[in-house]
Amino acid sequence: MKRLYILGIGTMATGHDEPFSEGLGMLEKLPINEHVSPKQSRRFGRLTKMIYIAAKRAIESAGVSDSTSLPIINATCIGETRAGLGILEQIHQTRGKTISPALVPNSVHNSPAGYLSIGLENRAPSITVSQGWVSSEAAVAAASDWVDTGVSDTVLVLSGDEADPAWVAKLRDFGASSLAAVLEKEAFQEGAVAMVLSASGGDSDLGSVVAGVERRNFDPRSLSDLFNKYRIEAGENAEVRVRRSAGADRLRPVLAEVLHRPVESILVDGQGRGTAQAYALNALASAARGTAPDELLLVGGEIDDVAFLHWVRNR
Amino acid sequence: LGKVRIAVTGIGAASHLGPDTEALLAGLKRSEQTFGPGTRHDVDFDIVVAEADEDCFAPHSHPELDSPTGSLCLKAARECVRHSAEQCAGAPEGLVLGTSTGGQSQNERTVFSILEGNPPSEFSYRRRGCMAAPTRLVARDLDIAGPVQTISTACTSSANAIALGAAWIAEGRVSRVLAGGGDALCYTTISSFHILELTGPKFCTPFGQDRPGLTLGDGAGFLMLERMEEVLGSGRAPLAELMGYGMSSDAHHMTAPPEDGAGAEAAMRRALESAGATPDDIAFINAHGTGTPLNDAAEANAIARVFGKTPVMSCKGLVGHTLGGAGGIEAVATVLSLLERRAFENAGVSQPADDCPVTLIEPGGMLLKEGAVAVSTSFAFGGNNCVLVFGARERGTR
Numbered sequence: 001m002k003r004l005y006i007l008g009i010g011t012m013a014t015g016h017d018e019p020f021s022e023g024l025g026m027l028e029k030l031p032i033n034e035h036v037s038p039k040q041s042r043r044f045g046r047l048t049k050m051i052y053i054a055a056k057r058a059i060e061s062a063g064v065s066d067s068t069s070l071p072i073i074n075a076t077c078i079g080e081t082r083a084g085l086g087i088l089e090q091i092h093q094t095r096g097k098t099i100s101p102a103l104v105p106n107s108v109h110n111s112p113a114g115y116l117s118i119g120l121e122n123r124a125p126s127i128t129v130s131q132g133w134v135s136s137e138a139a140v141a142a143a144s145d146w147v148d149t150g151v152s153d154t155v156l157v158l159s160g161d162e163a164d165p166a167w168v169a170k171l172r173d174f175g176a177s178s179l180a181a182v183l184e185k186e187a188f189q190e191g192a193v194a195m196v197l198s199a200s201g202g203d204s205d206l207g208s209v210v211a212g213v214e215r216r217n218f219d220p221r222s223l224s225d226l227f228n229k230y231r232i233e234a235g236e237n238a239e240v241r242v243r244r245s246a247g248a249d250r251l252r253p254v255l256a257e258v259l260h261r262p263v264e265s266i267l268v269d270g271q272g273r274g275t276a277q278a279y280a281l282n283a284l285a286s287a288a289r290g291t292a293p294d295e296l297l298l299v300g301g302e303i304d305d306v307a308f309l310h311w312v313r314n315r
Numbered sequence: 316l317g318k319v320r321i322a323v324t325g326i327g328a329a330s331h332l333g334p335d336t337e338a339l340l341a342g343l344k345r346s347e348q349t350f351g352p353g354t355r356h357d358v359d360f361d362i363v364v365a366e367a368d369e370d371c372f373a374p375h376s377h378p379e380l381d382s383p384t385g386s387l388c389l390k391a392a393r394e395c396v397r398h399s400a401e402q403c404a405g406a407p408e409g410l411v412l413g414t415s416t417g418g419q420s421q422n423e424r425t426v427f428s429i430l431e432g433n434p435p436s437e438f439s440y441r442r443r444g445c446m447a448a449p450t451r452l453v454a455r456d457l458d459i460a461g462p463v464q465t466i467s468t469a470c471t472s473s474a475n476a477i478a479l480g481a482a483w484i485a486e487g488r489v490s491r492v493l494a495g496g497g498d499a500l501c502y503t504t505i506s507s508f509h510i511l512e513l514t515g516p517k518f519c520t521p522f523g524q525d526r527p528g529l530t531l532g533d534g535a536g537f538l539m540l541e542r543m544e545e546v547l548g549s550g551r552a553p554l555a556e557l558m559g560y561g562m563s564s565d566a567h568h569m570t571a572p573p574e575d576g577a578g579a580e581a582a583m584r585r586a587l588e589s590a591g592a593t594p595d596d597i598a599f600i601n602a603h604g605t606g607t608p609l610n611d612a613a614e615a616n617a618i619a620r621v622f623g624k625t626p627v628m629s630c631k632g633l634v635g636h637t638l639g640g641a642g643g644i645e646a647v648a649t650v651l652s653l654l655e656r657r658a659f660e661n662a663g664v665s666q667p668a669d670d671c672p673v674t675l676i677e678p679g680g681m682l683l684k685e686g687a688v689a690v691s692t693s694f695a696f697g698g699n700n701c702v703l704v705f706g707a708r709e710r711g712t713r
Binding site: 001043068072077078079084085087088089090091092094095096097098099100101104105107108109110111113114115117118120121122123124125126127128129130131132133138141142145146148149151171174175176178179212213214215216217222302303304305 | 356357358359360380410415417422423426427429430431432434435436437438440441442445446447450451454455459460461462463464465466467468469475479482483485486488502503505506507509510511562563564565566567568569570577578581695696697698699
């Protein structure tokens with residue numbers, strides 16, 4: 001697995017572009033028409049707008065002059081939520097007979113990548129990965145795979161998810177208060193992050209990253225083996241965090257034992273960085289922009305999967 | 316794929332044609348269209364579908380991770396691992412699964428019950444509803460300890476999963492990977508394709524004149540991939556060789572390909588380059604061939620430009636369009652063709668439409684020479700394209 005250099009970063013997320021809000025948090029502004037015409041963006045779903053903005057900012061930040069041949073790896077856990085839920089409501093109302101055709105292309109998980117490839121006139125390979133709350137790590141890992149096997153030397157990695165407070169309210173209206181409470185407890189913050197990652201770029205001041213997602217036992221031996229496999233050696237001053245997700249409570253003490261240090265368990269940090277799925281890249285973006293120590297090891301546990309993302313400023 | 320050669324050492328499939336590859340092969344040989352009205356989805360319009368029977372959905376002991384797509388994938392994945400084990404291969408060290416719906420059937424059930432004022436007391440989206448739910452079920456059931464990845468690029472999902480699995484082998488990330496995917500029918504896909512007028516009550520006729528659109532189906536297909544060097548070194552024979560793959564984006568429209576099939580053509584040319592093959596090397600093409608007016612015309616134009624008159628067939632006249640599972644099932648069908656040394660006919664129609672400049676494989680099929688090479692194509696919403704190139708097992712020893 002190649003460690004990749006970060007050539008550019010773009011965000012459209014709380015803590016970066018807008019203040020963090022408690023509970024289910026939505027971005028107030030999505031300035032999509034700074035990047036595409038209203039005619040082009042009229043069919044974009046909310047998630048596509050966030051990802052599109054982040055992507056354009058990352059491309060600009062990296063100084064990529066020709067984005068038509070930049071392979072794209074997109075990551076999302078829940079996709080375009082409004083489109084998906086909207087279709088289900090309409091199916092329920094009409095026994096499937098009448099749904100809005102405009103919602104259909106937005107209901108597939110690869111719709112943000114599809115719209116972006118059209119907007120950039122990009123005919124390069126593109127995949128969308130979705131590994132629950134560890135999808136960002138899965139996307140960075142896939143970028144390494146593509147670089148390792150010569151698909152491209154440079155890859156645009158995207159990650160995002162949208163929040164829908166209206167759906168939480170609807171859950172309450174229909175008597176599903178316990179499900180609504182679960183969603184609120186997640187403190188879900190919507191947002192998107194994009195990065196241009198490359199095999200070359202040792203002079204980049206944004207550092208380098210390696211990531212992996214593996215099905216593993218949540219025990220010290222398995223975790224040590226994972227870090228050895230990917231040659232991860234967290235330095236003494238490394239900031240180590242376990243992301244709050246389905247397996248975090250089990251993972252944190254194991255990680256502390258393996259690394260011989262206390263480990264913080266984080267859902268969203270004090271600056272409101274993060275969204276549930278894109279949290280990993282969001283934290284990475286913050287670190288690379290100089291708001292953290294020079295090394296960050298982020299570990300996530302999700303059902304049976306252990307995911308990690310290791311960033312260093314100089315290597 | 317550079318210098319690394321990829322061997323296929325196991326196959327597994329579950330579809331309308333039956334719960335395993337034996338049933339798939341028998342159905343391809345029989346070439347009889349047997350679609351019908353669905354039995355699992357109560358919708359207010361007429362439609363025919365390629366439903367899989369109950370025995371295609373694997374029973375398992377992980378109810379917290381259950382979904383129809385998950386158990387359909389598990390059925391095919393178990394067969395693939397069993398098949399591979401019969402050749403003395405070890406257990407898979409990684410899993411790449413492609414799906415366009417994941418646990419969506421569970422989400423539908425939950426949302427509908429909420430809208431009816433009867434919400435469930437609990438529901439874990441991340442265990443049963445999310446896109447990765449089938450991946451987690453398959454990985455847990457088969458006790459795969461290693462890298463896992465879920466790809467969701469609509470109808471190219473499992474073809475892309477196979478391509479990424481090959482990359483894992485090529486870069487040495489794992490020694491054996493289970494790669495493929497599937498999709499079970501659900502309300503979302505049935506209603507979505509209906510409203511786009513891409514499906515209906517008539518059987519699909521890929522590349523046919525006045526083709527009425529696609530027939531949706533349940534289906535899953537998996538390959539076990541390993542390094543050819545290791546397979547041959549251990550005295551085993553591969554089932555086939557995955558010689559290369561090519562991916563591209565249309566950059567054109569979310570639900571329609573460009574008329575000239577330029578994006579598809581780019582993926583085909585990249586796949587040939589990756590395989591170190593020329594168009595003349597290709598014995599037949601297992602086409603995406605959905606049976607929709609736009610896809611088939613665009614794909615046929617791309618095939619004509621890249622491959623000329625190379626014979627073409629589509630499995631979708633028999634298994635339906637299994638969306639995220641299509642690339643996986645069709646990869647398995649292509650490997651079966653190479654093993655049988657026979658390309659199967661294009662079920663549903665033998666004469667191409669005026670707007671489809673391709674040569675279709677006629678009833679009775681076509682014999683293949685030793686060492687034949689075949690192409691399997693997949694195209695998707697979002698303008699996503701993935702093409703795989705397979706070589707017959709005899710090539711492995713060359």
